[in-house]
Amino acid sequence: MARHAQPKTPRRGVLFKAGLGVTAAGAAVLGAAAAAQAAAPGASVPLPVDSLTRTDAGAAGAGALAGVTHGLGPLTRLQLDPLAKTGVDPLANGIGTQVADFKPVGTDLVTGHLTEGGAVADLPVAGPLTQKLLP
Known part of the structure; x- marks a missing residue:
């Protein structure tokens, strides 16, 4: 529908206002419930800061x-090129050349790992580094 042919009072505005009203009502109910729970007679009161024990920095660092490492470790196995092993992968188009008796040189040396569906752990230089840093 063309812009000039749209009704002057679209229904979408009414639905938007109704949605905002429901959201505000839900927030008010949840806020009142949280306040009532906090004011309950059996609720525990937080201790003063000076009565807390000291934090073991070594254990906190090891845990972090x-x-x-366990959160980022699986990222090293994710496929880097989402179009790898498809017919539309632009990195699969390689070009190469050979001069005299020297070894041929081409772009497949750089993009070959990616077009085969490789991950960071499969790359020649970055792979061993990530295996040492992340399990």
């Missing part, structure tokens, strides 16, 4: 490092 373990979380990062």
Whole structure:
């Protein structure tokens, strides 16, 4: 429908206002429930900061490092080129040349790992580095 032929009062505005009203009502109900739970007589009161024990920095660092390595480790196995092994992969178009008796040189040396569906761990230089840093 052309812009000039649209009705002056579209229904979409009414639905938008109704959605905002439902969202605001839900937020008010959830906020009231949270406040009522916080004001419950059996709720625990947080301790003052000076009564807390000291944090073991070594254990906290080891836990953070373990979380990062286990969180980022699977990323090294993800396929880098989403179009790999398809007929429309632009990196699969290689060009090469050979001069005299020297070894042929081409772009497939650089893009070959990616067009075969390789991940970061499969790359020649970055792969061993990521295997040392991330499990």
